[in-house]
Amino acid sequence: MAPLLEVRNLTVSFPGSKQQSAQPTVAVRELSFSVDRGGVLGLVGESGSGKSLTALSILQLFPAGARASGEILYQGEAGTVDLLKLKGESLRRVRGSRISMIFQEPMTALNPVMRVGDQIAEAILAHHSIGKREAWRRAIEAMNEVAISEPEGRARSYPHQLSGGQRQRVMIAMAIANRPELIIADEPTTALDVTIQAQILELLDGLRQKLGMAMLFISHDLAVVSQVADRVAVMYAGSLVELGSKHDVFFAPAHPYTRGLKASVPTLRSERGVDLPAIPGMAPSAHAISPGCPFEPRCEWRVAECQRGLPPLVEVGAGHWARCPVINQK
Numbered sequence: 001m002a003p004l005l006e007v008r009n010l011t012v013s014f015p016g017s018k019q020q021s022a023q024p025t026v027a028v029r030e031l032s033f034s035v036d037r038g039g040v041l042g043l044v045g046e047s048g049s050g051k052s053l054t055a056l057s058i059l060q061l062f063p064a065g066a067r068a069s070g071e072i073l074y075q076g077e078a079g080t081v082d083l084l085k086l087k088g089e090s091l092r093r094v095r096g097s098r099i100s101m102i103f104q105e106p107m108t109a110l111n112p113v114m115r116v117g118d119q120i121a122e123a124i125l126a127h128h129s130i131g132k133r134e135a136w137r138r139a140i141e142a143m144n145e146v147a148i149s150e151p152e153g154r155a156r157s158y159p160h161q162l163s164g165g166q167r168q169r170v171m172i173a174m175a176i177a178n179r180p181e182l183i184i185a186d187e188p189t190t191a192l193d194v195t196i197q198a199q200i201l202e203l204l205d206g207l208r209q210k211l212g213m214a215m216l217f218i219s220h221d222l223a224v225v226s227q228v229a230d231r232v233a234v235m236y237a238g239s240l241v242e243l244g245s246k247h248d249v250f251f252a253p254a255h256p257y258t259r260g261l262k263a264s265v266p267t268l269r270s271e272r273g274v275d276l277p278a279i280p281g282m283a284p285s286a287h288a289i290s291p292g293c294p295f296e297p298r299c300e301w302r303v304a305e306c307q308r309g310l311p312p313l314v315e316v317g318a319g320h321w322a323r324c325p326v327i328n329q330k
């Protein structure tokens, strides 16, 4: 069965401004991955590795000046469509209805001068021919589903009157209200404290299972991704460097970068006061990416040919791929 979403060779670049006569900044480079119907793909990578641009590309929400190429194939009701080419009413129908997004900071995504119940109702009205009263009723129902207590009262609140965790619940209510097939959650818990983070992850996972939705779950935190995803894609400087089941990627990482990420995940056994190993060096900024392996400047296994071109993905096990032929020779 074809996957629900298949990203093929997605490249997102920012052409250099004329004054700087600069090279284009390539922020996402020939990225391919897929999300199965009802499945959860975790996308992990450091800040600046291109995760948000990838997510935004799926709904054509990229920032001004961005150029995207490749294909983003989606199995919609009317067959396969390329989301990168969708326009007008067809694009509007997919956004927030078939595919919805949850962002890191609900305060910037919510309208500060509109009651949260009205905002959820508006998201429902955008995709259904129903009256305002019925939309309000469904908004309360959605708030109930995300376990907001006293939803009738809270629906009349403005975003600033709610806690960070409640605001993120409102965003989730808005995202599920139209029963999408795919939820894109971009660092949905990064701004929250640890206890609330765990509650929100549990809520998302429960709703996903109950409603049979697929999810693209994005985080810089490999441990968080491994809690919710069934497959994990690792990005480094705009490129996919590893892809596999969460078990393979977390317990048997095959790319030097993922091994470094894994080593820096604290465990319950990590001793207090002992520094966790970190990967030496800095992630490159998008415009400084070399034509070779993006991880080459920080890699302790590098050899001369690593600078020659983007290394191929090597299949290191069934469904487990790593973009490093050097330590994965067959």
Ligand SMILES: Nc1ncnc2c1ncn2[C@@H]1O[C@H](COP(=O)(O)OP(=O)(O)O)[C@@H](O)[C@H]1O
Pocket (backbone or CB within 6 Å): 014, 025, 027, 045, 046, 047, 048, 049, 050, 051, 052, 053, 054, 063, 064, 065, 285, 286, 287
């Ligand atoms: N509006 C923009 N203009 C120019 N470059 C941008 C813009 N937005 C993002 N980028 C570039 O794309 C890279 C990846 O950004 P992003 O997808 O937000 O990373 P992540 O979500 O992984 O932290 C950034 O490091 C930056 O170089």
Ligand code: SF4
Pocket (backbone or CB within 6 Å): 255, 256, 257, 293, 294, 295, 296, 297, 299, 300, 301, 302, 303, 306, 311, 323, 324, 325, 326, 327
């Ligand atoms: S291809 Fe070379 S530089 Fe890149 S991760 Fe492998 S060994 Fe390191």
Ligand SMILES: [Mg+2]
Pocket (backbone or CB within 6 Å): 051, 052, 053, 186, 187
């Ligand atoms: Mg981001």
